[in-house]
Amino acid sequence: MEASDLYSLREHFTSQRILLCFNGPISRSLIEEIGIALKNYLHAEQAKPSAATDVFATYIEMSQNIRHYSTSHGYGDLEGQATVVIGRDESEHYTVSAGNVVETADGEALIGRIDALALLDKAQLKAAYKEQLRKPREPGTGGGAGLGLLDISRRSSAPLVARLTRLADERAFFSLHATI
Amino acid sequence: MTMTTEDLNIPGSQSTPRILTDWRAGTLLMQGDSYPENTFELFGPVIAWVETYLEKGEAPLTLDLSLIYLNTSSIKAVMDIFDILEAAHGRGRNVAVNWYYDSRNERVAELAEEFKEDCTFPFSILPQKD
Numbered sequence: 512m513e514a515s516d517l518y519s520l521r522e523h524f525t526s527q528r529i530l531l532c533f534n535g536p537i538s539r540s541l542i543e544e545i546g547i548a549l550k551n552y553l554h555a556e557q558a559k560p561s562a563a564t565d566v567f568a569t570y571i572e573m574s575q576n577i578r579h580y581s582t583s584h585g586y587g588d589l590e591g592q593a594t595v596v597i598g599r600d601e602s603e604h605y606t607v608s609a610g611n612v613v614e615t616a617d618g619e620a621l622i623g624r625i626d627a628l629a630l631l632d633k634a635q636l637k638a639a640y641k642e643q644l645r646k647p648r649e650p651g652t653g654g655g656a657g658l659g660l661l662d663i664s665r666r667s668s669a670p671l672v673a674r675l676t677r678l679a680d681e682r683a684f685f686s687l688h689a690t691i
Numbered sequence: 692m693t694m695t696t697e698d699l700n701i702p703g704s705q706s707t708p709r710i711l712t713d714w715r716a717g718t719l720l721m722q723g724d725s726y727p728e729n730t731f732e733l734f735g736p737v738i739a740w741v742e743t744y745l746e747k748g749e750a751p752l753t754l755d756l757s758l759i760y761l762n763t764s765s766i767k768a769v770m771d772i773f774d775i776l777e778a779a780h781g782r783g784r785n786v787a788v789n790w791y792y793d794s795r796n797e798r799v800a801e802l803a804e805e806f807k808e809d810c811t812f813p814f815s816i817l818p819q820k821d
Binding site (some may be wrong): 539541542543546560561564565567568569572575578579612637641646648658662663 | 705706727728740760762763764766767770793794796798805809
């Protein structure tokens with residue numbers, strides 16, 4: 512990167528109202544460290560405690576989903592990179608976005624699932640969440656067993672937006688955007 | 692004489708709650724945030740302790756919880772613990788949960804309420820004392 516580009520990058524962050532962003536290989540400890548920074552930031556901004564919890568929870572679920580996906584697929588540092596952006600939109604809602612490289616088929620299945628979630632109202636989301644909570648875990652996984660997307664949907668004020676950008680070798684960049 | 696098992700005393704961290712059991716008093720305390728990547732390591736011993744306690748004795752069990760934020764993986768693990776309590780309650784065992792919340796953050800009481808919906812044993816949701 513050219514030295515002079517840093518200013519334009521900063522200007523871009525400012526104009527896009529980005530509070531915090533990360534791009535690179537993500538580890539368990541890095542998720543925690545960014546989480547601490549995010550909590551402090553939200554506290555300093557005097558965000559309502561409920562909104563701060565929702566933003567933090569959305570960030571945790573998204574980044575842990577990415578970690579679970581990359582580790583379960585044996586991805587290396589390069590493919591296992593995550594892009595995480597936390598900002599605000601024009602109506603002062605916090606937004607949380609995260610993206611990562613996935614197998615195209617998995618990405619398509621995720622898009623289908625998110626499109627289906629977008630049709631559910633809060634009561635239906637709660638029912639789906641409780642149903643998912645009662646399903647047995649996949650053996651050997653300590654994860655949330657598919658609860659993450661439902662949890663994020665319930666904390667969001669608008670349906671989740673997902674996009675898939677096709678890359679080479681049957682892979683794609685999957686991005687998920689939540690408005691709290 | 693009732694057989695006891697080793698009590699748990701796990702200090703809390705940024706992403707894991709403090710966990711303390713007292714076999715003699717019949718209490719399990721958990722306080723703080725819980726969002727580790729893998730909850731199995733953390734909650735495995737807790738589930739084992741609760742199961743052993745309920746199997747080996749007849750004394751009541753009270754859970755005192757001041758849990759704040761739980762990731763979905765932790766929610767699933769806590770639900771597993773409540774399911775064990777529910778089964779024990781069904782056999783006539785005296786079990787109870789007290790969940791303390793900070794009234795400034797309504798998400799905590801909402802989380803506790805959702806757990807309570809699925810439990811028939813005594814489940815109190817109480818404002819934090821301090």
